[in-house]
Amino acid sequence: MDKASPRLIEAGTPAFRRTTLALAAAGFSTFAVLYGVQPLLPVFADEFHVSPAESSLALSLPCAMLALALLVVSPLSEVWGRRPVMVASLFASAALTLVAVLIPSWHGFLALRALTGLAASGLPAVAMAYLSEEMHGRAIGLSMGLLIGGNALGGMIGRLIAGIIADHASWRWGLGTIGVLALGAAVAFLLSLPESQRFSPNRMRWSDVPGTFGQHFRDPGLPWLFAEAFLLMGGFVSVYNYIGFRLLDPPFDLSQTAIGAIFVIYLFGTFSSALTGEIASRLGRRRVLWLAILLGLAGITMTLSDRLWLIILGIVVVTVSFFGAHSVASSWIGRRALRDRAQASSVYLCLYYLGSSVLGTAGGWFFAHSGWTGVAAFFACLYGLALIIALRLSRLPPLVPAES
Structure with missing residues (x-):
């Protein structure tokens, strides 16, 4: 094949293994x-003498910076x-x-966390664009699934490591260990990822960028899907942000290690995402989205119990609900957006991370x-709104024949 038309990466090839x-x-x-x-949010609250809402800024600020930067980084990668x-x-x-763990002040630490979110914005949307360009159609589903699996695994293991090490040493050692692992992953990425073969640089005119985003807000369905990302992620992150505060106190008195272990529940989310996607492909997205959200409302009710096993079960149900609903809503974006899909995905991800930031802190x-009753009520309001939107979307006429 000539250089003008390089071969797409097939599953099972060395290039596929290196890329994935x-x-x-x-x-x-x-x-x-x-x-x-x-x-670590309860640890930050104790060490820096801040409220639970203020401690959540360690997560909310980088998510907010990442969300806003996505809208700029995606065009820059072109x-x-x-x-x-x-x-x-x-x-x-x-x-x-690694630098953040050396900063003694709370506000200095937050500034480094915000910059970390800005730096991290160069991965999510750009990685999806890379795969869509380089992978063969028969391989892109598997490669995208492995990317999402890496995301979920990183989030889960990062939380576990930080919680366990903070319990036996300090949070600085825990977060520093994550920084070292991240540096090793960056080296592995640099050495493994093949050079782009099908990418052609574009001359970007910034005056054209707003129009490529704005067109999606004129669609009758996409703005509601963007809203779903904001509401679903905001409620989900609120549960995980503050459940540690509840379980560290009597009558539960769990250790920091046990709190970190709760994030193993994310594995249920990984499985539910794939399962819900399969169900949606058979029954239709508009029939499955509202059911997934309704499941989350059932789960949050369970967490109001004083029995630890029922609280954990409730968190499992909330997690399954979120990952299922998110997989349906995010896949629906590509069906509704017939042009400039990368920009549509960027807007969805922007609202997704803003939900984590703004609503997670709220x-x-x-x-x-x-x-905890207040957090559960807040979650119920967010998911109640998401349910109303999902029911509205279920009555939306299909934009293309394949959409369901």
Whole structure:
């Protein structure tokens, strides 16, 4: 095949293995760096003498920076190239994590966390664009699944490591360990990821960029799907942000290690995402989305119990609900957006991370004033709105014949 038409990467080839290894490592690094602080929020509240809502800024600020930067980084990767942007993102976010653990003040630490989120923005949307360009149609589903698996695994292991090490040493050692692992993942990515073969740099006119985003808000369905991302992620993150505060106190008195172990529940989310996607492909997205959200409302009710096993079961149900609903909503974006799909995905991800940031912090206000009952009520309101939107979407006429 001539150089003008390079071959797409097929499943089972050495190039496929190198690519999936690299992007799984990248997803692991990015999400460990971002979410490794989540089980440490009670520790931050004690050490820096801040409220639960203020401690959640260690997670909310980087998510907010990542969300906003996504809208800029995606167009920039069209000019600079996918691989250089991702390499710079991984090394910068790992380095900033290592520097952050050396900062003694709370506000200095938050500033480094915000910069970490800015650096991490070079991975999520750009990795998806890289795969869509380089992978053969028969291989892209598997490669995308491995990328998402790396994301989930990184978030889970990052939380586990931070929680366990914080219990036996300090949170600085825990987060520093994550930084070292992220640096190793960045090196693995650099050495493994093949150079782009099908990418052609574009000359970007910034005046054209707003129009490529704005067109999606004129669609009758996409703005509601963007809203779903904001509401679903906001409620989900609020549960995980503040459940540690509840379980550290009497009558549960769990250790920091046990709190970190709760994040193993994310494995249920990984399985539910694939399962819900399969069900949606058979029954239709508009029939499955509202059911997944309704399941989350059932789960949050379970967490109001004083029995630890029922609380854990409730968190499992909430997790299954979120990952299932998110997989349906995010896949629906590609069916509704017939042009500039990368920009549509960027808007969805922007609202997704803004939900984590804004609503995740707002949940701390409810916890401070009404304890876990307040957080559960906040979650119920968010998911109640998401349910209304899902029911509205279920009555939306299909945009294309294949959409369901």
